[in-house]
Amino acid sequence: MKILVPTKRVPSTDEPVRVHPDGSGIDNATLTHMINPFDAIALEEALRIRERQGPGVGVVAVGIGSVAFESELRTALAMGADRALRIDCDDSVLDPWSVAQVLAAIVRREKPDLVLMGKQAVDDDSNQAGQILAGLLDWPQATFASKIQFLEPARLQVARETDRGLETVVIRLPAVVTTDLRLNEPRYASLPALMKARKRPIETVSQRELGVSLEPKVRIMRLEQAAVGRECVRVADVAELVRRLRYEAKVI
């Protein structure tokens, strides 16, 4: 069985994001980057499936973007991915539609049984690429997975986190599954593994070789820093709080 794990390079979630003063994008200069947290969870799950089912399972990490993506792909190798593949392109214009187009082309080439990916990239917060990919391939999908169990070699039971509660579905492979936070706790790549991964090859294919043209359907015209911050009135006790909520804010 082959599992494809799309992994996006995103700004670290531990650092504040600043918009470039001209509104063109975010200020990248000082940011550190990481594997999109949901993709790290997808990779962890793929590795656990391999650990349970044996070396017949191959795990391929796929990044779509510039050469900078190699750093996150190496982390994926160090975590335990068998191969890393980068589709070279200008990632500044990518949207979920074009990502899904590229992934569909990779799926035709690599013929995976399962695409396991994040439910959302924490930079654009779109939550679309997996579902679009499943639609393009006409494959079953199970989004927002918090538990994945194999019932048979090609049948999965997936628990999905929905607004109404935990939904369970069963799907057949090949399929697209997107991950939610509670699926697992991703392992850290050890320092020796990271060192070793530096020497491993990262297969690179240009988007042209792949035969897909990038035609994004979403264009970002402008980015602004969202206004946050309120004048906080520090109240002395519960009585003052209730009084202010009642007579000042008039919310209770």
Added chain:
Amino acid sequence: MVILVVAEYDTAHVRPGSRSALGVARDLAARSGERVEWLVLGSGLDSVASDAARFAPVTVADHPLLVQATADRYARVIADVARAHEASVILANATTFAKDILPRAAALLGAAMAGDVTGYSFADGELLLRRPMYAGATTATVTLAGRPYIITVRASAFPPAEPLAKSGECVAWNVVAATLPNQIEYVGLESRPTMRPDLTEARVVVSVGRAFRSSEEFEQYVGRLADALKGAAGCTRALVDDGITPNEWQVGQTGKVVAPELYVALGISGAIQHLAGMKNSRIVVAVNSDAEAPIFSIANYGLVGDVRQITPALIEELNR
């Protein structure tokens, strides 16, 4: 040409969040001269359809095979209806229902999609959509290329549409069972029953973080405060991770987005991922033992102290 709004409902009523999407549809239609209609999918829809019709004409896709909202079938029917009605825009509330299904419909239609939209404007006749990115740290203005547009809106940013003077028509869509895919087998739904209002619809939300250590504690303090305020109970990811509260109560970047009149944050540090789900609440109250906690920076009222003492005192004060 129509603007299609995909409705979500409880047993008999269209949800207020879907009516917010309908309000946006009406506004867009007022500019373009298009017709607005609901699309309701499911099985046994008579009462839901007549409730929906109070707000707009309804296309009703009613079939036993649509009893569960599986993405393969729902995306197919939405795409079929959109083509047949020449939909220029498909709208819905940004819930997990819509997030699961609509991008798949976008793939079938070759449509352009923007999610979690919080505002819009026009420039030279082009629709500009505003949506948060980077966990709400930034707001992007985007344009879409390729009709139809598929847009999910944050209900918290738009008021629910009011009923029409005269109900719209309900027209049945002919669901052809043989054309429906059969890729996703629904097994069941597990949810924690609650008598409190829905998190996204409540006027007051009482939310808690890691300060509380068990479900019993949660009920004892938070549940009772929520009840005293007739509000909903919410939480941070920390409590979901620890299995103290169910995921559907989580507020934030990956949970629900709320904007109630009053949001009470008890023992919540104020991580950006949590703020993403509540910072547009009208009044925010924060209680935290750490006077430096970031939550105070977006609170209107702050009280420094131990939530185990303050919460019972607050309940008592409110009940006086």
